[in-house]
Amino acid sequence: MFLHCDNVDRELDPALPIILQFPPFRFSTDSWNKLSNTSYIIQLDESFNKDKAKLISYFKTNKLFQRTQIIARTYLSTKFDREIISVFPKGLKIICHAGAGYDLIDTSSLIERKIQLSNVPILNNPSTADTHLYLLIGAMRNFYNGRVNLNKGLWKNQICAGAPIGHNPNNQTLGILGLGGIGKEILERVKPLNFKKVIYYNRSKLSQQEEKDLSFINQNKSLDLSYVSFNDLLSQSDVISLNIPLNDSTFHIINQENILKMKDNVVIINTSRGGIINESHLLKYLKSGKISSFGTDVFENEPLASQELIDLPQVIATPHMGTHTYEAIAGMEECVIQNIYHYLSTGKVQNIVPEQLNHPNFVQ
Structure with a gap:
């Protein structure tokens, strides 16, 4: 089920995971619709990518976010620095990133929090x-x-x-x-x-x-x-x-x-x-x-x-057009969804980033 980011008072099935989706996901609508049959998906609007204070305030006050286990983001989403990661909920388990490079994400903070990070290492x-x-x-x-x-x-x-x-x-x-x-x-x-x-x-x-x-x-x-x-x-x-x-x-x-x-x-x-x-x-x-x-x-x-x-x-x-093709973008978005499914069935993302691959916090 898709939920608006301000919808905080619904009675939710505690057995279904909550996924926070940062925009934009443009070419994977059918796959997201399928995933929504077995999870709750909170869709943020573009303003959250441009207003850090608004994003942090939302993270601190929104009851739905406090129950979120999964974040899906793209290479066009906002930077995840230490300040933003510090207000992530304790129950957040994974971040799935639609891109090969992830320098906009503070991996050391994620390691400290034991939050898995996946990327898209080959498709683009x-x-x-x-x-x-x-x-x-x-x-x-x-x-x-x-x-x-x-x-x-x-x-x-x-x-x-x-x-x-x-x-x-x-x-x-x-x-x-x-x-x-x-x-x-x-x-x-x-x-x-x-x-x-x-x-x-x-x-x-x-x-x-x-x-x-x-x-x-x-x-x-x-x-x-x-x-x-x-x-x-x-x-x-x-x-x-x-x-x-x-x-x-x-x-x-x-x-x-x-x-x-x-x-x-x-x-x-x-x-x-x-x-x-x-x-x-x-x-x-x-x-x-x-x-x-x-x-x-x-x-x-x-x-x-x-x-x-x-x-x-x-x-x-050129203005960062290296992956600016339908095939590359669609492939990266689908990879995010596949990593979510893999986590839901195994407890681990499929494409964990190298910094976390053999780290004690993620080796079980």
Whole structure:
């Protein structure tokens, strides 16, 4: 049964779980309707995503919320920081998040409260990798710069409207920082581009067999793929592909100190999280030419994007559209519902986040 967020006086069946649904869930109506046959679903409106004080007040005073066991949210829902988590009811057991990244959720506070967190680790990898490939080719070839100059009417007087000459991949080294799920999808997409060499850095080196499998292109050719240190990746790459989560250890990892280790005229592509780059340092070295071009789908202070940054003709940018496809969004929403069902039948979410996977608070 669906309940309005202010409906506090109903007599409810104590055997049915209460689920709090943060908007927006757009493409999974049928599945939510089915779930509502065996649970109570409180649907919040969009105002709760924009007014933290209103949300906290609701959490503290609403009788229905005090009985809530499950929260469902999307990557567009409000940030769950320590202050908000502190007013969660004692009976809250799980939070199911429709997204791969969960940097808007304070996982350490959830661990302290023994609240399970699930995410969507795989489904959105292809759409994010497609976006990455678009930005990579566009940045290497200076396509956006050409479009800006085309709009200015410069083609009449200059070759290709004065856009800088770009590079083919076949004489370039691609460095992939983070060869996880999305990184591997990106690797598959760049294989036809024939990069001279592909290097990668992970916290843990892949197995020899995994590297061999990833290096395979076709019967006649294999990719030159090798593991290097973080500093070697910075110094050897002509193009740097960023595919790492945002956490305390990766915040502003691309900063002045590390940019200075890079090759001159390096190209940087980011479809992970904006906070891994210090945008003021990035701006400085884009303007100096140390970084020749930058392709990004993410920004440090979303939904605000640095106007100074996106106004640069050597920056090709999209407004966090990496998973902005029907298939990706619908898949993530359905994954949330499947995690809820899994919890209701087993007591555990299906896709628990890595920080909680082997933590004593969640191992039984």
